[in-house]
Amino acid sequence: MLWVALAACMGVGPLVLYAFTAVSPLVIGDLGLTPTQYGAVSAIAFASAAGTALLLGRRTSRVEAGTLMVAISLGAALGILLLAVATSYVVVVAAAVVAGAAQALSNPATNRMVAGLAPDRRGALIGWKQSGVQMSQFAAGLLTPSLAVLAGWRVAVACCLLVAVIGVLSARRVRRATVVRPPDPEQGTDAVSVPMLTAYIFFMGFGLQATNAYTPLFAHQRLGFGVRTAGLTAAMIGVVGLSSRIWWGRRSDRQELAPSTFTVLALGSAAGVALVLSAVWAGAWAVWVGAGVFGAAALASNSVTMSALVRSVPPARLGAATALLVTGLYLGFATGPLVFGLVLGHALSFELAWLLPLAAFAVAAVLGCLTGQSRPQLKGTPC
DSSP: HHHHHHHHHHHHHHHHHHHHTTHHHHHHHHTTTTHHHHHHHHHHOOOHHHHHHHHHGGGGGGSOOOHOOOOOOOOHHHHHHHHHOOSSHHHHHHHHHHHHHHHHHHHHHHHHHHHHHHHHHHHHHHHHHHHHHHHHHHHHHHHHHHHHHOOOOHHHHHHHHHHHHHHHHHHHHHHHHHOOOOOTOOOOOOOHHHHHHHHHHHHHHHHHHHHHHHHOOOHTTSSSHHHHHHHHHHHHHHHHHHHHHHHHHHHHHHHOOOTTHHHHHHHHHHHHHHHHHHHHHHHHHHHHHHHHHHHHHHHHHHHHHHHHHHHHOOOOHHHHHHHHHHHHHHHHHHHHHHHHHHHHHHOHHHHHHHHHHHHHHHHHHHHHHHHHHOOSSSOOOOO
């Protein structure tokens, strides 16, 4: 049940945005949203998450982790309901703010739960819990477009409440049944620089969320995919990313990650975006291959950074370190879709807008080299 609770806690918050993205062609047409407004929804959600993480992340250590996980699912449920009944852009924004606030607390809560377990279980659990985000992305991309075509996008969004119910029930059982040993407050190796890791995850988050938000819309508007097929591009990213996060999590249990891992993931992410863009000239096959490559690399970066953080930072400082890291992550998530939407709205060119995530991943690759070199304790060869 712990595995279910962790995955549901991580996945229920972003499910609001993933459902919104997957049915975006219908929502945009129904509510009359502009490209800039559409991009701003993701930006607002993650700005809310960043602000909540910064203000409340340190204080979450005062609340029992299981209780916090229940509150996260309830908050996300409110966001889902608001989106399902939205008749104006203002209500969509309100849904994004509520969902972002709930999402912000998921990493501090679940990291605390994992930190109290035996070290040889942490990597696999971190990979699994981070993959909860991709489970939501996959489910939203696979199911909500078809449900939206059959019953309307509001019904499709409302069906996402099932995940919130699972999150509440599983977290309540974990709170009653799971015994988590008190972690050694001095445990940790300081093998990575948290500020450097935060800078890295900001640029990865910028490129990741811009690509997540606009790949289905790009497939629909630029490549001529139908609503269902365009939504499946998000499902492709999600299912490959899910597998990748679990694989990297288990790998971190067996051996230390090489310093070059951060750079390899950034370069792989850039390659995936380049393939998606090349579909304009190469054909539709490239967007599917690109989505798979992107999912394998970009979405694994979150699992890798969280594993490095939990392994390196003493539990006494883990709440504050996680709050700093996710603040950088959510700021990247907020600015990526917003800037992409601004460029798309003014230049009316997907080809130009795709240069933004490419540039962000290039900067992340450089920071990945510096992250690996900043602490000599990391095993392996730097960049």
